[in-house]
Amino acid sequence: MKALVALTLAATALTLCAPASAQFAKPEDAIKYRQSALFVMGQHFGRIGAMANGRAPFDAKVAQDNADIVAEMAKLPWAGFGAGTDKGAQTKALPDIWTEQAKFKDHATKLEAESVKLAAAAKTGNLDNLKTAFGATAASCKACHDSFRAK
Ligand code: ASC
Numbered sequence: 001m002k003a004l005v006a007l008t009l010a011a012t013a014l015t016l017c018a019p020a021s022a023q024f025a026k027p028e029d030a031i032k033y034r035q036s037a038l039f040v041m042g043q044h045f046g047r048i049g050a051m052a053n054g055r056a057p058f059d060a061k062v063a064q065d066n067a068d069i070v071a072e073m074a075k076l077p078w079a080g081f082g083a084g085t086d087k088g089a090q091t092k093a094l095p096d097i098w099t100e101q102a103k104f105k106d107h108a109t110k111l112e113a114e115s116v117k118l119a120a121a122a123k124t125g126n127l128d129n130l131k132t133a134f135g136a137t138a139a140s141c142k143a144c145h146d147s148f149r150a151k
Contacts, residue, residue, distance in 0.1 A: 023079060027088025034080025035091070041073035045137070048118070051127070052134040060125040067115070067122035067130075070137070074115040078108045092150040107144035114140045 024030040044066040050056035051063055086098050097104045114137040121133035 024082075024085075027085045030080040030082060030085040031089040031091050031093075034077040034085075034093075037073055037076040037080065041070055041077075044069040044073065045141075048122070048130065048134055049138070052131045058127045058130075060122070063130055064119075064122040064125075067119040071112075071115040071119040074112045078105075094148050094150055097148050104144075104148060107140065107148070111137070111140045111144065 024033060047056070047066045048063055048070070051058045081093065081097055081104070083098065086093065086095055114133070118130075118133040118137045121129040124130075
């Protein structure tokens with residue numbers, strides 16, 4: 001009985017102290033999670049891009065709905081980049097992510113901030129505002145990809 005209590009306490013302590021990556025059962029799941037979050041974000045971002053670049057007619061409501069999703073999705077991928085998730089499934093994530101954590105985090109924070117601004121711009125209903133914010137957000141996607149994603 002004592003052993004069981006000790007074991008339970010140890011397991012609980014481990015769970016509480018576990019790094020973020022431990023929210024996933026295995027590295028493969030974390031990789032799949034971050035790729036999925038980035039994919040969904042990219043789909044919604046692309047719909048805004050189509051309007052910003054004149055490939056689709058501007059619809060303020062559609063822009064707003066998609067920008068809100070982008071801003072929400074932008075929060076998610078980072079939990080999937082925990083320690084030990086540099087391999088385990090096919091990934092373009094470069095090892096520098098785990099050796100230059102501060103720089104990687106700066107990019108993540110920047111994207112989150114730009115996507116909040118994108119959502120605010122979409123709410124104005126003005127296409128020029130949307131174009132400007134789309135450009136800034138896309139630049140933050142690209143900056144991180146240039147440094148941390150394999151070609
Ligand atoms: C997108 C998308 C990205 C970024 C990037 C910007 O629409 O899916 O990854 O924009 O291409 O340069």
